[in-house]
Amino acid sequence: MEATKKYLSVAFFAFLGGAARYGLNQQFSFYGTFAGNILGCFLLAFLTYLFLKITTTKDWLVTGLSTGFVGAFTTFSSFNLDTLKLLAAGQSLGALLYFLLSILCGFFFAFLGKKATLAVSQKMIERS
Amino acid sequence: MGFAAAFGASFGAVLRYAITNYGKKHWMKQSVFPWPTLLINLTGAFLLGLLFRLKLGVFWYALLGSGVLGGYTTFSTLNVEMLSLADSGQRRTLKHYLLASYLGGLALVTVGYALGGL
Numbered sequence: 001m002e003a004t005k006k007y008l009s010v011a012f013f014a015f016l017g018g019a020a021r022y023g024l025n026q027q028f029s030f031y032g033t034f035a036g037n038i039l040g041c042f043l044l045a046f047l048t049y050l051f052l053k054i055t056t057t058k059d060w061l062v063t064g065l066s067t068g069f070v071g072a073f074t075t076f077s078s079f080n081l082d083t084l085k086l087l088a089a090g091q092s093l094g095a096l097l098y099f100l101l102s103i104l105c106g107f108f109f110a111f112l113g114k115k116a117t118l119a120v121s122q123k124m125i126e127r128s
Numbered sequence: 129m130g131f132a133a134a135f136g137a138s139f140g141a142v143l144r145y146a147i148t149n150y151g152k153k154h155w156m157k158q159s160v161f162p163w164p165t166l167l168i169n170l171t172g173a174f175l176l177g178l179l180f181r182l183k184l185g186v187f188w189y190a191l192l193g194s195g196v197l198g199g200y201t202t203f204s205t206l207n208v209e210m211l212s213l214a215d216s217g218q219r220r221t222l223k224h225y226l227l228a229s230y231l232g233g234l235a236l237v238t239v240g241y242a243l244g245g246l
Contacts (some may be wrong), residue, residue, distance in 0.1 A: 010145045011138045018137020018199045022130050025194065037203040044204035045211060067145050067205075072137040076169040076201035076229075077176035078194070080237035084177065102203075103230060110207040 005060040013068030021073050030082040033075065034102060040074035041106045045113025053121045129190040136195015144168050144200050161221055162209045165202065170232050172201035177237035181244025 024032035047066045056062060079102055086095035151164030176197045179189065206229055213222040 007142055007145065011142050014141030014199050015134045015138040017141070018195060019130055019134035021137070021198060022133035022190070022194050026130075040204040041207040044208050048208050063145075067148075068141055070204050071144060071202045072141040072199035074203035074205075075198040076203045076206060076233060077172040077197045077237070078201075079203055080173040080233040081176050081180055081241075083234060084237050084241060099230075099234070103226075106203060106207040107210060110204075110211045114211060 002059070006063045009060045009064030010068035010071075013064040014072035017069040017072035021075060025078070030078075030085075030098065033078050033082060034098065037074045037079060037102060038105045038109050040070050041110040042113040042116070044070045044074075045110040046116050047113075049114045049117035050120065053117065054124075129186060132187055132191040133195040133198070136191045137199030140196040140199030140201075143196075144202065159221075160213065160216070160218055162206075162213075162225060165205050165209060166225065166228055166232075169201045169206060169229055170236050172197045173233040174236040174240040176201075177240025177242075178244045179240075181241045 021033070021036050024036045026032075028035070044066055047062070047070065051062050051066075083095050083099045086092075086098060147168055148164040151167070155163040176193055179193045179197065184192070210222055210226060213219075213225065
């Protein structure tokens with residue numbers, strides 16, 4: 001029952017995450033995919049580290065938001081294909097920049113997401 | 129097209145969740161190496177390269193490419209896993225995971241693309 005609930009939650013939230021990613025990509029091409037991936041790294045780190053500190057009975061919601069929404073909002077396959085497309089178009093510098101900036105910014109924003117959790121949980125402790 | 133992509137992403141994410149659950153139980157008993165995500169991302173990169181080259185038309189590419197494979201693979205989980213490896217001081221594993229993901233992904237999307245052109 002609990003497992004089924006989580007699968008349904010992942011499916012539902014991934015629908016939203018996928019739609020948001022598709023919209024971003026339609027509007028801004030690979031800049032949209034880049035921005036979505038970086039933002040997603042921040043969000044997933046924030047959620048992951050936040051729910052290590054806060055216990056909740058709504059596990060299905062946490063799984064839906066992180067694995068479902070953010071997981072589907074970000075994409076690894078398009079990131080690789082975009083790099084290849086740039087290479088194939090002869091834009092080697094663009095491809096290198098896109099590839100390296102995604103790697104560096106992805107990790108850095110995940111780190112920022114974790115730091116943001118620490119700041120938020122500190123505030124919550126002070127308040128209680 | 130947006131609906132097709134969203135519907136596909138839903139399906140891809142459920143597949144990712146199932147593989148991750150299975151992999152965590154069976155492949156990660158003795159090691160902290162994130163095998164499930166690596167497998168997902170590499171196979172997804174390969175398949176997207178192939179699909180793109182096959183020029184299926186807008187609807188099918190939105191459903192299967194942007195949708196299923198976009199929702200199946202994940203960039204955020206990869207980075208949070210690397211962060212957690214960094215946190216626990218697993219530097220070697222982090223390095224291997226990073227190289228396998230990014231160099232492997234680029235290599236496999238290229239192989240998929242080349243195969244699609246045959």
